[in-house]
Amino acid sequence: MARPRTPLLSRELIVATALRLIDAEGLDALSTRRLATELSVSGPSLYNHVATKDELLDAVVDSVMGEVDLSMFTAGAPWPRALRDWARSYRAALAAHPNIVPVLAQGPGRRPNALRLADAVFGCLVEAGWPRGQATRIGALMRYFVTGSALASFAAGFPEDAGLYDAADYPHLGEAHRLAEHRGAIDEGAFETGLEALLDGLLLRYERTVDGAAPRPHQGWRATKAGRSDGSTGS
Template structure:
């Protein structure tokens, strides 16, 4: 038999094409018709792999979640360092695919990679001694912070017109320069916020659990803290 002129469809091929479209043109470009054209197939053939557009979008989002490094949670020595490394990897994945950040702001749903991420973060915190209820809230807090930092560039939102700020905004005399340095400003803002957030969590940890020490040696302390919190799950 002759080889097909167009490679056979697969879920991976469809998701890769869909993510490429979303990256290049935004989620509004991700229609069944447009995707079929990109893949040189008929629209109905896509439904053999994804029943609905929402199913496809879930797979696209979960592919991005699969880019987030979770290795720091395998045997963490320090919950703070693990959270910091994870937050940076998470932000890097979102920065590579900014157009899907609004969808990622939702919970993990049934997405396997997103669920693995949630499980790893929650497990690290509970193993470190955090009460289960607080571990749930911290996991949510970290997601809010990282996804919020990836939604848009604050620095890029300023005009390059110096005259716009000269008269009416006396403290923004150099605001017209911000957009030229958006990379360093956005990165610096993220790192400042991450450090401040973790500093605050470490203070709370000291009040709730005790002095920080390696996560793998806190089993009994975690059990006691969980009982005092009521052990509300993730």
């Protein structure tokens, strides 16, 4: 029997194709008709695998959440280091698929990978001694920070037109036209600066609020700031 010219339709193929379409053209490009065209199938055949567009979008978002590394939460790392490494992996996944961020920012919903992520972060904080209410708020804070950092580029928002930044009106923006040229370094540097500041603040709060008799799994954190696992210095 001759091999079919197109791959057999599956939920995995549908989700991967939908993500590729969103990555290339944005959320508005996703429709049943467009997806069927991309897959060279009839529209109704898609419903054998995904019942609605909302279900498909949930599956696409959850596939992105499946790219986030959670291994640091089971490796026995101090909680600040675990949060730092997770935040970096989380941002990398979102930066690879920025068009999906507005949907993802709504919360985990019924998405298994997103729920595993929330469970891992919350569990790490509670096991470190954080009160459950504060652990919930910190998990939300971290998600706000990471998703916000991946939503858009600060540097790219400044046009590369030196004439736009008249010194009479904007005395401190004389070099702003160069920001877009260095977009990657600026955006990555801003994320790292914010992440370190956020974790330093949480560490101070931890030292004030967590019972001094409780285990202190954060003790290795300050040492790692002088020489991180990724070889950087923390400056």
